[in-house]
Amino acid sequence: MSALREALLDESIYLPVEARILDVRPLTKLEKLFRIELPEGMSLQHEPGQFVGVSVLGVGEAPISISSSPSRSNGSFELCVRKAGSVTQALHGLNEGDRLGVRGPFGHGFPVHEFRGKDLLFAPGGLGLAPLRSLIQEVLDQRHLFGRILLLYGARQPSELLFLDEIEAWKQSGDIEIHLTVDRGEEGWTGNVGVITTLFPKVQLHPRNTIAVTVGPPVMYRFVLMELLGKGIPEGNIWLSLERRMKCGVGKCGHCQMNHVFTCQDGPAFSYAQIKPLEEAL
Amino acid sequence: MSFQILPKARVEEWIDELRSRHRVVAPTRVDGSYVFAETRPGQSIPLDYPTSLLPPKRVILPPREELLRFQDGNIEAQVEEASIILLGVHTCDLHAMALLDRVYGEGVPDQHYRARRSGTTVVSIECLRPCTEHAFCKSMGTLTLPEAFDLHLTDLGDDYAVDVGSEKGAALMEGFAGTRPAVSRDYDRLDHAMSDKWSRFPYRLDFDVSELPSLLASSYRSELWEKLGERCLSCSSCTMVCPTCTCFDVQDEVEFNLRDGVRRRLWDSCQIGMFAAVAGGHNFRAQRSARVRHRFLRKGKYQREAYGLTGCVGCGRCASACLVHITPVDTFNALYRKRLEAQAGPEEVRA
Numbered sequence: 004m005s006a007l008r009e010a011l012l013d014e015s016i017y018l019p020v021e022a023r024i025l026d027v028r029p030l031t032k033l034e035k036l037f038r039i040e041l042p043e044g045m046s047l048q049h050e051p052g053q054f055v056g057v058s059v060l061g062v063g064e065a066p067i068s069i070s071s072s073p074s075r076s077n078g079s080f081e082l083c084v085r086k087a088g089s090v091t092q093a094l095h096g097l098n099e100g101d102r103l104g105v106r107g108p109f110g111h112g113f114p115v116h117e118f119r120g121k122d123l124l125f126a127p128g129g130l131g132l133a134p135l136r137s138l139i140q141e142v143l144d145q146r147h148l149f150g151r152i153l154l155l156y157g158a159r160q161p162s163e164l165l166f167l168d169e170i171e172a173w174k175q176s177g178d179i180e181i182h183l184t185v186d187r188g189e190e191g192w193t194g195n196v197g198v199i200t201t202l203f204p205k206v207q208l209h210p211r212n213t214i215a216v217t218v219g220p221p222v223m224y225r226f227v228l229m230e231l232l233g234k235g236i237p238e239g240n241i242w243l244s245l246e247r248r249m250k251c252g253v254g255k256c257g258h259c260q261m262n263h264v265f266t267c268q269d270g271p272a273f274s275y276a277q278i279k280p281l282e283e284a285l
Numbered sequence: 286m287s288f289q290i291l292p293k294a295r296v297e298e299w300i301d302e303l304r305s306r307h308r309v310v311a312p313t314r315v316d317g318s319y320v321f322a323e324t325r326p327g328q329s330i331p332l333d334y335p336t337s338l339l340p341p342k343r344v345i346l347p348p349r350e351e352l353l354r355f356q357d358g359n360i361e362a363q364v365e366e367a368s369i370i371l372l373g374v375h376t377c378d379l380h381a382m383a384l385l386d387r388v389y390g391e392g393v394p395d396q397h398y399r400a401r402r403s404g405t406t407v408v409s410i411e412c413l414r415p416c417t418e419h420a421f422c423k424s425m426g427t428l429t430l431p432e433a434f435d436l437h438l439t440d441l442g443d444d445y446a447v448d449v450g451s452e453k454g455a456a457l458m459e460g461f462a463g464t465r466p467a468v469s470r471d472y473d474r475l476d477h478a479m480s481d482k483w484s485r486f487p488y489r490l491d492f493d494v495s496e497l498p499s500l501l502a503s504s505y506r507s508e509l510w511e512k513l514g515e516r517c518l519s520c521s522s523c524t525m526v527c528p529t530c531t532c533f534d535v536q537d538e539v540e541f542n543l544r545d546g547v548r549r550r551l552w553d554s555c556q557i558g559m560f561a562a563v564a565g566g567h568n569f570r571a572q573r574s575a576r577v578r579h580r581f582l583r584k585g586k587y588q589r590e591a592y593g594l595t596g597c598v599g600c601g602r603c604a605s606a607c608l609v610h611i612t613p614v615d616t617f618n619a620l621y622r623k624r625l626e627a628q629a630g631p632e633e634v635r636a
Contacts, residue, residue, distance in 0.1 A: 061539035257532030
């Protein structure tokens with residue numbers, strides 16, 4: 004078990020560990036990438052798709068998905084944070100060397116070992132690339148274990164696309180086929196213009212051998228699911244990461260319930276087959 | 286099963302003795318209602334009270350509770366040990382506490398709850414008559430004592446039968462010489478009291494409680510939820526008075542120096558509009574009908590399926606508290622009637 008996670012069993016499951024910001028990199032107008040170090044070589048040991056509770060004492064705590072893969076989180080890990088509420092706004096005011104609280108990792112991540120030998124189709128929308136990046140990096144670091152890898156990534160406008168330099172590096176490596184799109188173009192954008200669903204007709208798949216992983220804003224899921232199911236990908240092969248308002252991360256505060264399921268415990272990573280019977284999931 | 290007999294004349298003495306070792310929290314009459322509050326010497330305790338406004342959960346799960354305190358850059362968890370006797374808890378509320386113990390004790394155990402809970406001993410009391418018109422404990426199966434209890438009293442007239450269910454319960458009788466062992470005549474009196482009381486309680490659900498989870502499952506798309514949603518005010522009175530509601534919010538409060546402060550947890554409610562809203566602006570349960578439906582499904586189905594213990598204990602507090610008179614009995618019975626009508630078809634219902 005993760006040493007950070009074990010610390011929760013000590014005095015209090017609500018007690019954060021004090022971590023240090025090693026680096027802050029602005030990505031877009033609203034998003035920043037933080038590199039964070041845990042104390043005394045404490046390990047995070049997370050799964051891609053898990054999240055941590057990030058505290059700014061006096062302001063509050065917010066659940067943030069881990070944005071770096073387990074393979075690239077020895078000693079420190081990355082969080083991509085959008086400025087959206089009071090806690091994330093406070094986080095955006097922090098700099099290198101500042102402290103913050105970390106609890107976790109929480110939830111069930113993506114079952115990477117089950118994806119071995121398959122073709123992988125990643126379809127993030129907007130900020131959805133932040134948690135998915137943890138999985139993409141993990142998979143790229145064991146590239147030989149997987150088949151074709153495709154990335155279909157859409158955002159509202161070009162200035163909102165995340166990790167463009169890393170995506171370019173992935174493209175150059177030849178390890179992933181990349182298709183980008185934006186809902187609205189901007190001056191200088193020569194790529195595809197259209198919602199993310201317009202990318203699906205461009206790709207041919209062996210549906211039974213494909214694992215699709217999609218993460219994005221709540222409104223996006225229904226449409227992407229139609230495309231994926233339309234291509235014949237089995238329901239158990241489609242994975243999503245669902246967000247909810249999480250206040251404890253340990254299945255107690257009740258905010259993240261979808262029907263009888265606690266998103267922070269059984270998710271946030273779910274297969275479509277798991278959540279299809281849950282009326283409140285999508 | 287063996288038990289002790291405690292004469293009513295000696296009860297005050299016994300409680301005084303307990304008060305020397307613990308805080309004794311019992312029903313107290315306040316403005317025509319009953320609340321669980323700490324008792325003082327000489328204060329009479331109405332053990333035959335009907336029901337309390339707030340359930341005893343407020344003793345083990347306070348409405349406001351400090352989780353962490355941070356000062357000068359140091360954070361400390363605030364875990365409070367307790368030494369409390371919760372006196373006069375009805376069997377419905379005892380069933381509810383068993384569920385709270387599972388929620389907070391299982392999975393990742395909540396140290397704050399556990400510290401307070403392990404220091405709390407519960408003296409429950411048998412209900413011999415219905416507390417209010419709203420209670421439906423008999424239908425929900427909570428009129429009888431649950432498996433786990435500390436000390437249980439049954440009123441036999443001039444005295445109480447005292448049943449010891451645990452070591453914690455036994456410890457309450459140590460150092461007190463006012464009880465005598467029960468003899469065969471006492472067994473007869475207890476038997477009589479128990480069989481006598483049963484018929485005084487009505488069944489208020491039109492179906493067996495074991496059917497409730499499947500009834501709720503098949504009623505997910507019922508139009509009843511819309512109708513209830515139109516009446517509901519989202520005031521959250523129901524969740525506040527519910528003995529098995531445990532949802533909480535976590536909030537930080539900071540001092541003027543912007544450095545020191547506390548992190549608290551506070552009771553929250555799935556009935557409040559923003560309960561399922563996220564920072565991006567999306568609300569996963571925006572409609573009142575969805576929130577009302579969630580509450581009834583959680584109490585009648587989800588909690589039972591997750592923990593094997595009933596979510597709704599039939600205490601009737603939410604029915605009393607609801608400003609627009611939405612009650613579980615009316616709701617469950619209405620769903621049952623609608624399902625019968627749907628299954629029968631129009632002609633047979635009219636016949």
